[in-house]
Amino acid sequence: MKQAGERRDKRVVPLLVKELESEDPAVRFYAIEALERITGETLGYHYFDDYEKRQPAIVRWQNWLKTHPIDAK
Numbered sequence: 001m002k003q004a005g006e007r008r009d010k011r012v013v014p015l016l017v018k019e020l021e022s023e024d025p026a027v028r029f030y031a032i033e034a035l036e037r038i039t040g041e042t043l044g045y046h047y048f049d050d051y052e053k054r055q056p057a058i059v060r061w062q063n064w065l066k067t068h069p070i071d072a073k
Contacts, residue, residue, distance in 0.1 A: 001027075005034030010070050013038060017061045020045060020054065028054075035061070039068075 001019070004012040012034070019031035028047035036042050043064060045057035 001030040001034045005030075005037035008038050010038055013068075013070055014065060017058075017065055020047075020058050020061060021051075039064075 001012075001016065003009075004016070016031045016035050016038075019027050020035075022028050022031070025047055032042060032045050032047050035045075041064070043057050043060040045054065045061065047054075
């Protein structure tokens with residue numbers, strides 16, 4: 001995740017969005033950090049929030065994916 005963020009590799013964005021739901025806060029932290037580096041956005045996601053508080057931001061990221069096609073190049 002760290003390398004993807006540093007490289008701004010958009011191909012991994014769908015995986016990073018999925019990892020926002022991880023039970024491991026460290027995984028969530030690295031996922032949102034990479035997403036912010038790649039997209040410039042957090043969409044209000046906070047890795048330290050409990051699941052109920054994170055859920056609306058997770059939905060925003062899922063919707064973001066639907067409106068921002070990822071180029072496989």
